[in-house]
Amino acid sequence: MAQTPAAADAVPPSLDGRPRANELRAEVARIAEELTGQGTPPRLAVVVATEDESTAWYVRSIARAAEKSGLECAISTLSPGSSPEAIRAELARLSADPAVHGVILQTPLPEGAVAADLAAAIDPAKDVDGANPLSLGRLAAGLPAFAPATAEAVVELLDAHRVPLAGRTVAVVGRSTVVGKPLAHLLLGRDATVTVCHSRTADLAAVTRRAEIVVAAAGRIGLITGEHVGEGAIVVDVGTNPTPEGGLAGDVDTASTARRAAAVSPVPGGVGPITTALLLRHTVRAARGARERAV
Amino acid sequence: MAQTPAAADAVPPSLDGRPRANELRAEVARIAEELTGQGTPPRLAVVVATEDESTAWYVRSIARAAEKSGLECAISTLSPGSSPEAIRAELARLSADPAVHGVILQTPLPEGAVAADLAAAIDPAKDVDGANPLSLGRLAAGLPAFAPATAEAVVELLDAHRVPLAGRTVAVVGRSTVVGKPLAHLLLGRDATVTVCHSRTADLAAVTRRAEIVVAAAGRIGLITGEHVGEGAIVVDVGTNPTPEGGLAGDVDTASTARRAAAVSPVPGGVGPITTALLLRHTVRAARGARERAV
Known part of the structure; x- marks a missing residue:
């Protein structure tokens, strides 16, 4: 189907998560096979x-x-x-x-x-999904710990697309214990300057517009629109909101955001597949750790 | 001594921590006496x-x-x-x-x-100084825990001076496990929008200038100057840097900052006295908790 220029404008470069998820799952399958053999x-x-x-x-x-x-x-x-x-x-x-x-x-x-x-x-x-408060505290303190898979998946997705983090400004929208807060620690660990925004942020658009990278993890369909995004920003959509039709919708309004952002991650197909792959990677690593301790 | 206008300009309204520290210590002494009597x-x-x-x-x-x-x-x-x-x-x-x-x-x-x-x-x-990673994780997860006293003292100082936090933008300069990170969680818990900056932040002055409240916790004498502070901002100085003369110096250059800030906390006499008082408050609370569990 031929696209009109307007329609083409509405399709931003996509931060596809599936290639990295496939790589991770291949690595996981290899280790799982090895462990099963042992x-x-x-x-x-x-x-x-x-x-x-x-x-x-x-x-x-x-x-x-x-x-x-x-x-x-x-x-x-x-x-x-x-x-x-x-x-x-x-x-x-x-x-x-x-x-x-x-x-x-x-x-x-x-x-x-x-x-x-x-x-x-x-x-x-x-604790392969980093849910125990001790895991979160260790993560924050820079000690080895499993991070919540969704938070880690955001960093993996950005790494997979070679988006540098050190010295960049990142706005994380959402302060949940499972995504926003651990993600802030992972990003600080990568030398990003991190702002955590939330439902009580006074002028959300003004804050997110100044960020080079915007991560939407608020759990509200279409919360992030074009006016929330600075020219050339990278936008990662962590939202997985169920739609009335039984589908999945992100927190980002892709059509309006695409006009300003340099790239936007899709939902589904962005953070989600990497999250699942990381849960599995954590599990095979935990199994390997248990085996090594037992030997 | 008569002050010249220039000298008066150089003295900003001060966020004195001693009155609140004295209140806290009176409360602590009362509880300590009660516990000792028991x-x-x-x-x-x-x-x-x-x-x-x-x-x-x-x-x-x-x-x-x-x-x-x-x-x-x-x-x-x-x-x-x-x-x-x-x-x-x-x-x-x-x-x-x-x-x-x-x-x-x-x-x-x-x-x-x-x-x-x-x-x-x-x-x-x-863990009255919130140093165990489990305390930090519980704090981040919104569960009861002792916060690091210095981080909590910043919030106490702002509360004592009736500085509202909900919906305000706060720049925390410093990402240490003992101050910057737990402080970010305390401020998020009070509905502030929090940016954590650090030595790798690309343009520190640009980031901190946009904040309504700036907390300097980097451990570098005079890091925060007038150019780092927006007109009318509140500045809290967590720095306790030893000077060659055996004194104590903060992270804030008071003279230049005072020209723009609405208020600056002094060093010594700002966050410090409250920190000590909170350590004692945590200890009497821990003692009371132990007593209640034993009864």
Whole structure:
């Protein structure tokens, strides 16, 4: 189909995450095969305590990706009415199981349950999604730790597209414990100058427009528009908002943003595939670590 | 002495920390007396493994402040050649001692020792200077934890002078694990929009000039000058740099900054006194917590 110039304008250079995700998954498959051959098949456990449809879809996609790469994936499905104690007990059981190498606590959680609080029951050596507050603290302090996969995926995506970070200004929109805050630490560790914005930021567009890189991780469809982005900025979209049609939409309004940004990451196909691949990489690394400690 | 207009210009409204520090210390003395009367004299332990003169001065000032407020203060002096294992063992011993309620690991440390790594041996319930990575992670995740006293003192000082934080832009200069990073989390928790700058920030003055509040925590004498500060900004100076004359100098060049800032905190007499008072407050709170758990 022939494109009009206006339509061509509306398509920005895309920060495709799939090539890097494929590389990572090939590396993971190689290590998984090696470990399985040594009698340590890497195993990821996912604890779910919700009937939320988009969560179920996401967990199935992790399980499929794990199996494709030669990892075992076990899903512990708890009742959505589970008490925090029951969830904590399951996380502790999996942490103590020597056959399990990675443990993920999937959100949303039953009312009254606080993810970071429960995740303290995940052994840091198996905390492949960096959910235990100890992992976050170690990350912030520059000590070895698993970072939350989504936060790390943003950095991997930028690295894959050779976007330099040292000395660059980055606006992170969203201050969640799972993305915004750990991402700020990863970016500081890479010598970026980092501004964390959020729902109470007084003039969001004025702040993000000044940044060379904008990372949208607020969980609000279309929050970031052309007026939020400086000329030539790089925009990474972490949003995975379910649409009424059963699809996935990011936090970035691509059409208006594209007119100013140098590049925008797509949803789906940007941060998402790398996130899944990193969860698997963390799990095979955890399995290798467990094996080395046991030998 | 009569001031010339130029000299008057050079004296900015000062964010004096002593009135708030005195309030805090009165509160601490009251609780310490109560606890002592109940048979639980609050006790702070400080581990030192350096012969650094300014550190010795600082530790003596903590001990004096503790005694004045009715707390016991025990200083464990280890040799500057101590191994990380020896320091870790001392922190673990103090953490296990029921008569000790607060444990501080004083920096600098012997070569090869990493403060955040060693501080993992401090029981989080006694980690009154928020040095254990678990405390930092819990702080970042919004869970109850002791914050590093210096970082918390910045917020206390701003609160004492009724500087609103919600929706304000704050530039934190310095990304240390003991001040810059935990301060960023405290400020985010108060709904500020926070930019963390550091030695690799490309154009520091351009970044800090846009902030309504500038916090200098880089540990470099006179780093922040008039050109780094926007008209009417509030400037907090966390620097405690020893001068050749044996005094203390901040990170802020007060003379040039004063011409543009609405207020600047002094060094000494700004963040410092509040920091010490907060260390004592954390210790009496830890003692009260230990007593309540024991009853």
